[in-house]
Amino acid sequence: MTAPGVTAPGVLATAWLVARKDLTIEFRTRSAFLAAVTFALLAVVIFRFSWDPTAVNALDLAPGVLWTIFVFSGLLGLHRSFGVEQADRAVDALLAAPVSREAVFLGKALANLGFVTAVQCVTVPAVALFYDLPARGGLLPALLGVAVLAAVGLVAVGTLFSAMTVNTRLAELLLPMLALPFFVPIVTPAALATARLLAGRPLAEVAPMLRLLGSFDLVFLVACTLAFPFTLEE
Amino acid sequence: MTTPSLAGTPPAYAAPGAPAARPAPAPLAAPAGGFDGLLAAGVLALVGLVVRAVWFTPTEAMQGLAQKIFYLHVPSAVVALYLALPLVAIASGVYLWLRDDRLDRLAEAAAEVALVFMTVVLVTGPIWGKPVWGTWWTWDARLTLTLFLWFVVVGYLVLRGAVDDRAQRARYSAVLGVLAVLLVPFIHLSVYLFRTLHPMPVVLKPSAPSLPPEMRTTLLLGFGAFTLLFAGLVRARVRYGVERELLALREDGLDAAEG
Numbered sequence: 001m002t003a004p005g006v007t008a009p010g011v012l013a014t015a016w017l018v019a020r021k022d023l024t025i026e027f028r029t030r031s032a033f034l035a036a037v038t039f040a041l042l043a044v045v046i047f048r049f050s051w052d053p054t055a056v057n058a059l060d061l062a063p064g065v066l067w068t069i070f071v072f073s074g075l076l077g078l079h080r081s082f083g084v085e086q087a088d089r090a091v092d093a094l095l096a097a098p099v100s101r102e103a104v105f106l107g108k109a110l111a112n113l114g115f116v117t118a119v120q121c122v123t124v125p126a127v128a129l130f131y132d133l134p135a136r137g138g139l140l141p142a143l144l145g146v147a148v149l150a151a152v153g154l155v156a157v158g159t160l161f162s163a164m165t166v167n168t169r170l171a172e173l174l175l176p177m178l179a180l181p182f183f184v185p186i187v188t189p190a191a192l193a194t195a196r197l198l199a200g201r202p203l204a205e206v207a208p209m210l211r212l213l214g215s216f217d218l219v220f221l222v223a224c225t226l227a228f229p230f231t232l233e234e
Numbered sequence: 235m236t237t238p239s240l241a242g243t244p245p246a247y248a249a250p251g252a253p254a255a256r257p258a259p260a261p262l263a264a265p266a267g268g269f270d271g272l273l274a275a276g277v278l279a280l281v282g283l284v285v286r287a288v289w290f291t292p293t294e295a296m297q298g299l300a301q302k303i304f305y306l307h308v309p310s311a312v313v314a315l316y317l318a319l320p321l322v323a324i325a326s327g328v329y330l331w332l333r334d335d336r337l338d339r340l341a342e343a344a345a346e347v348a349l350v351f352m353t354v355v356l357v358t359g360p361i362w363g364k365p366v367w368g369t370w371w372t373w374d375a376r377l378t379l380t381l382f383l384w385f386v387v388v389g390y391l392v393l394r395g396a397v398d399d400r401a402q403r404a405r406y407s408a409v410l411g412v413l414a415v416l417l418v419p420f421i422h423l424s425v426y427l428f429r430t431l432h433p434m435p436v437v438l439k440p441s442a443p444s445l446p447p448e449m450r451t452t453l454l455l456g457f458g459a460f461t462l463l464f465a466g467l468v469r470a471r472v473r474y475g476v477e478r479e480l481l482a483l484r485e486d487g488l489d490a491a492e493g
Contacts, residue, residue, distance in 0.1 A: 169396045174393060230409050
C-alpha cells in the first residue's frame, strides 16, 4: 500500500523496477540463461551436422538457422517470465501493488528483451564461427540491428502469451503452439534480411524487411500492452 | 481471487471492465431439443450440391473429373475465411467490451466450424492440385496463409481446452481472437516477401467470371449450401455449449448439496 506522502512511481519507472527484479533473479540463478544458451549452441551444431556439407552451402543455411534458433531459445526464457511468479503466489503481490498493469507488462517484456538479446549475443558469434560467415565490416552492426527489431516483436507477443499460458494445463506446450504462428512475420523477414546482408547486398535492399519488422514491433507492442490487463483480472 | 481494494489506490489502476461494471450473466435457458431443421437443410443442400456437381454439371475439358473438387473446395474456403473467421474475431472483440457469455459461445462455435471447413480446404486442395498442378503442395501465398491460419485456429481451440475457469477462458480466447486479426496482414506481407524471392510457376485457377453458366450456377449453389451448413453447425454447436454448461452447473449443484 502506498504510504501517505509517497507517490506511486510512473509507468516507465515501474517497468524498470519490475524488469530489474526479474533480471536480478535471473542473474543470481542463471538457470534459464545457461539452459537457453546451451540449447542454442546445440541447435547451431546439430543443424549444421544434419546437412551434407558438400551439398548445402553453410552460407545458405545460416540465416534460417539463426532465426529459427532465436525463436526457439527465446521461448525457453519467455515461459519462465511468468513461471517465476508462480512460486509462493508472487504474482498476487505483483498485482496488488498500486501500479498500472501496463507497467508490469512493459517491465516483464523489458526483462525478456534483455534475456533474448543476451542469448543472441552468444548465438550470432557461434553461427559466425561454425558457419564460416564472412568477416565483413558493418555486417555485425547490421545483424545486431535486425536482431533488436526482431526481439522487440518476439518479446511483446511472447510475454503476453506467457502470462496467458502459465496458469493453464499444458503450459510449456501451449506457449509455442500459440506463439509460433505469430513469430512467422518475425522469422521470415529477419532471415531474408540476413541472407541479403550475408550476400553483401546494399542496405537499401533490406529496407522492406526492416520496415515489416518495425511495423510488427509497433503494432504488437501497443496491442499486447493494451491486452495484458484483460488476462489478469479475476 | 479478487483484487484487494486498496485505500488510496487511484481508480486509474483498475483493470478495464472491472467487476462492478460487468452486467449480470443472463440465466441460461435450456435449448429446445428435437429436430434441428436448419442443420438438416444444410446437410440436404450439401448432398444436393454433390449430386448436381457430379452428374448435372459438364465436366471441364482440360482437368477432367478432378475439377469437381472445385465446387467443394472454393465454397468451404470462402465460408471459412470470409464468414467464420471474421465472426470469431468480431465476437471476440465485442466480448471484451460487453462481457456477454453468448458472444463467447458464438466465437467458440464459429472457430470449431471454421477449423472443420479449413481442414476440408487443406485436404481437398492437394487432391485437386496433384492431377492439375502436378504437385501436392506449393508454397503459394494463399496456401501458406491458409495453413498458418489453420494453426492459429488450432491453437485457439487448444487454449480453450486448457483453461478451466469459464470467465478466464473467455477472456484469454477473446484476446487471442483479436490479436489474430492483427496477425493476418503481417503473415500476408511476409508470405509475399518470401514469394518474390523464390518465384513460383504461375498457376492460374479457374476464375469465376470466365465459368460457363452451368458451372457458375453449381458454384453459386455451393456457396449457398456451405453457408446454410455453416449456420446450422454453428447453431447446433452453440446449443451444445449451453447444454454442457447447464450440465456442469447441475453437477456443481449436486456436489454442493452432497458436500
